[in-house]
Amino acid sequence: MKINLKYFASVREAVGTGQEALELPPGVKSVGELRSLLAERGGAWAEALAPQRAVRMAFNQVMCGADTALADGAEVAFFPPVTGG
Template structure:
């Protein structure tokens, strides 16, 4: 299954790109699984998307949790939490 990924703010800076298209393995059916696969790339990916890091996720431009199902052609985005002041 092919999906589009987008990275924003400090996540984009850490991984060195704003977007990419990826082919997912059959067992990567949720947003949380996609995050895990990206973190498994190691290096900056592991640091930016580590499970203990506060990273927000969106599926087709709607905020979501890690259990959200991923479908062909979808967009998954990762970004740091936003704070106000």
């Protein structure tokens, strides 16, 4: 399954990119599992997406929880609780 990822605000600054396409391994089925997979990259990824960090998630531009199921071609976004300007 291939998905598109977007990172905003401090998450984008920490991980050094605003977006990427990712081919998921077979065991990753939810947004929460995806977050864990990305955190396993280590370094800034582990810090920015750590379970204790307040990070909001959206699936196809709708706010979602960690248990939201992923789908091929979906867009998943990660961002801090407060963004704006």
